[in-house]
Amino acid sequence: MTTMTTLPTSPSRVVVTGAAAGIGHATAAAFARTGAVVFAVDRDADGLADLAGRHRTVVPVPGDVCAPDLPDRLAGLVAENGGGLDALAHVAGCYRRGTLAASDPATLEELFALHVVAPTLLTQALLPALERAGGAVVAVSSTFGHRASRTAAGYAASKAAVESLTRTWAVELAPRGIRVNAVAPGPTETGILAASGMTADASGRSARPNGSGCAGPARRRRRDRGLDRRARPARVDDRTGGFVDGGLTHG
Numbered sequence: 001m002t003t004m005t006t007l008p009t010s011p012s013r014v015v016v017t018g019a020a021a022g023i024g025h026a027t028a029a030a031f032a033r034t035g036a037v038v039f040a041v042d043r044d045a046d047g048l049a050d051l052a053g054r055h056r057t058v059v060p061v062p063g064d065v066c067a068p069d070l071p072d073r074l075a076g077l078v079a080e081n082g083g084g085l086d087a088l089a090h091v092a093g094c095y096r097r098g099t100l101a102a103s104d105p106a107t108l109e110e111l112f113a114l115h116v117v118a119p120t121l122l123t124q125a126l127l128p129a130l131e132r133a134g135g136a137v138v139a140v141s142s143t144f145g146h147r148a149s150r151t152a153a154g155y156a157a158s159k160a161a162v163e164s165l166t167r168t169w170a171v172e173l174a175p176r177g178i179r180v181n182a183v184a185p186g187p188t189e190t191g192i193l194a195a196s197g198m199t200a201d202a203s204g205r206s207a208r209p210n211g212s213g214c215a216g217p218a219r220r221r222r223r224d225r226g227l228d229r230r231a232r233p234a235r236v237d238d239r240t241g242g243f244v245d246g247g248l249t250h251g
């Protein structure tokens, strides 16, 4: 699969949410290195300022992606800068542990607001710009979006919803010339991983919260497929997670 740092073409205008840290920061920096104008969105204004200080084509857009005014504000900024949008990367996210027994309404609402509602409204507001450029939408799921998790019911459900939206939008938007796909990273060395409680395992044996590893041939298969190691944010590709294809799998 194509990694997020090896882009098939050179997009000229992109939006990246969650750009102040982790995977979003690496994505924004990778785009900026190609010379693209990067509208970098994050509620961490200092992190955005630091990114913009390193890359002159980064336009910091401080704000909460869940704020009701964010979609129109961003669409206005894109329109002022030429109108077309080549790529929209929904990377902003958070991890919350929570079994069924420990689930509570506020946490579930937070997860779905951030991973489902915000990307929906943002994509909606940017549709004209994406259509004008024949752009691409990239969502960020997680391996938990399609695999069972013992400890992250709400997080996993919100990421499963991301994968469902990806497939649905791909089919809906293909006639408008807009591609939609998602990446589903495995454990990646960022603030989220630290917050998840998946503590570093010096042996690299397992990325599972309970620390259990595979043995024998199964373990070797996992290692060979890259699943027994953690990724750096700039190397989120199919050796450390998965790829949700929005178009080809539509039957």
Ligand SMILES: NC(=O)c1ccc[n+]([C@@H]2O[C@H](COP(=O)([O-])OP(=O)(O)OC[C@H]3O[C@@H](n4cnc5c(N)ncnc54)[C@H](O)[C@@H]3O)[C@@H](O)[C@H]2O)c1
Binding pocket: 017, 018, 019, 020, 021, 022, 023, 024, 041, 042, 043, 044, 047, 063, 064, 065, 066, 091, 092, 093, 094, 095, 114, 140, 141, 142, 143, 184, 185, 186, 187, 188, 189, 190, 191, 192, 193, 233
């Ligand atoms: N790190 C992993 O192991 C891992 C694995 C699978 C999926 N993911 C997904 O990757 C994405 C990026 O995570 P990361 O690991 O880079 O985490 P991170 O904590 O390093 O970065 C997340 C960024 O999103 C921003 N953000 C969070 N909520 C926001 C909001 N409401 N408005 C604006 N900005 C907001 C944060 O300020 C931060 O800069 C998330 O969607 C996460 O679920 C991460």
